[in-house]
Amino acid sequence: MKIATARTQADDAVQAAYALARTIKTRISTPKLLMIYFTEHYDVQALQRTLYRLFPGVPLIGCSTCYGVMTQNGCTSGPAAAIWACSDDKGSYGSALVSHQAHRHVRDSARMALTQAIEESGRCGELPKLIALHSTPGEEEATLSAIREELGVSVPVIGGSAAAETVGGNWAIFDHKETATSGIAISVFYPSARVSYSFHSGYAPTQRHATVTDVRGRALVSLNHQPAAEVYKRWYESETGLTLDPTDSLFSQSTLYPLGTQTGTIHGLPYYTLSHPTFINAQGHMELFSQLEVGQTVYFMSGTSEGLISRASRVVESANDHALCQPEPLGGLAIYCAGCMLHVKDRLDQVADNINTALYNAPFVCPFTFGEQGLFKGGELSHGNLMISAVLFHKD
Template identity: 80%
Template sequence: MKIATACTQQPDAVDAAQTLARTLLSRLSAPRLLMVYCTEQYDVDALQRAMVALFPSVPLIGCTTCGGVMTQAGYIEGPTAAVWACNDEKGSYGTSLVPHQAHRPIRDSARIALNQAIEESGRCGELPKLIALHSTPGDEETTLAAIREELGVSVPVIGGSAAADTVGGRWAIFDNKQTAQSGIAISVFYPTARVSYSFHSGYAATTKKAIVTEVRGRTLVSLDHKPASVVYRDWYEEETGQTLDLDDSLFARSTLYPLGTQTGKIHGLPYYTLSHPMFVNQDGHMELFSQIAVGQTAHFMTGTSEGLIARASRVVESANDHALRTPQPLGGLAIYCAGCMLHVKDRLDQVADNINTALYTAPFVCPFTFGEQGLFKGGELSHGNLMISAVLFHKD
């Protein structure tokens, strides 16, 4: 297995595709899978058609990314498009995109996308070593549950929800057949290389916590039977010593202070799935980027800018440790939260340098997403916010 990446800032979609193809083919012959990421400035339909024309028989999956992309070459600000590819003669890969339809449950769309991707790979009846998931924001928890139910076990997932430069912006997903502004895109991997993975947040729980007493989808209504937005404001002001206007930039102000729910423990230490507050709606309720269930304990979490910069490399290093062998990575994939990226945007080259060091300079690509999905080391498939997911491919 060989891995290569390419990146371009050509503003025209067709020119960008041609540049990506030219650069990629100078580094890698006969790719077996393409993963494409672009900022919202591109005509995604034109980019998808051009990539399919240039690589007509190669499975392809892609999505939009917030603000730019990272590779081993560093952070490249938008407009930009990037591609990750592997050459793996004895490996198998398949992709599928299923647009959401009003009459079809999300679980059914997820199952269809998964089974179509497996069918395209030619490995029906075999569990993939890895699943890459790029859906549009809104139903990631249901999608992961459907994948787990369909396979019967937890297969490693690396996932990032399509993003744009603004919340509610022009995001999209695509495969080698179509594009969509709402749907589920899945790629299945049966590589010859060994796969390792890691998924976590790097935030710490404070002593502030409460029981979730009412939710409506991703709207958090109450904590300990008190208005959730008021509880959160009080926690924030006590922790930071700063006044919080709930109508003013809650998304940005809460990046270092999200909510977390305990997902499991490793060596007696708890780990958490994070939920990022977006805004307070007209009813005074708090809108989140992920779901929290009634009866769960919501913890007030805290992080630091330095932690956001350092933790990407720690996640990659954790994936290396998880392999329990001397690291010899051929390359990797990483998913980095767009909210975190915006908070440390002026230091993203440092983030890329840290990942390069942890990856022993092997090629990687990393989009910035509006939700992250992964498999915790305790075996839980989870969707969260402000998270990092990483997968490495190793020499045997």
């Protein structure tokens, strides 16, 4: 297996596709899979059509990213696109996109996308070693649940929800057949290389916690039977000593102080899935980028800017599987939350340098997404916010 990446800041979608193709073809003559990340500046249909014309018959998956994209060469701001490619004579790969339809439940769309991707890989009846998931924001929990039910076990997933410059912006996904602004895109991997993975939050719980007593969709209504927005405001102001103004970008104010639910423990230590508060809706309820359930205990979590910069490399180091053997990564994929990225935007090259060190300078691509999906070491498949997911491919 061989991995290569390329990036471009060409203004035009067609020019961007040609620039990416020229670089990749000097490094990999016959790719088995292409993964493309792009900012909203591009004509998505033109980008998709041109790439497939330049790489006929090659499975591909595309997902929009917020602000820019990161590779081993640093962070590139928009207009920007990056491509991840692999060749693998002994491996198999497939991809598929299914658009959401009003008459079809999201679980059925997820099953269809997974089945079609596996069929395209030619490995029907075999469990993939890895699934890459790029859906549009909104129903990620149901999508993961359907994947788990369809396969019967937890297969490693690296996922990031499509993003744009703004929440509710011009996000998009595509495969080699179509583009969509609402749907699910999946790639399945049957690589000849060994796969390792990691999924982390990097935030710590405080002593403040409560029970979820009412939710409506992704709107958190009440905690301990009190208005959730008021409870969160009290926690925030007590913990930080700052005044919380919910009308002044709750999204950015809460980046270092999300809510968390304990997902499991490893070596006796708990780990958490995060939910990022985004705004207070017209009913006074707190909207989140993920789903909570009545009866769950939620914790007021705390992070730091320095932690956001350093934790990407820690996640990659965790994925390096030091306990198994001396790591020799061929390359990797990483997913970094857009909310975290915006908080440390001026220091993203430092984040890239840290990942390079942890990856032994092997090639990687990392988009900035509006939701992250991954498999915890304890086996829980989860969707969260302000998270980092990483997958590495190793020489055996």
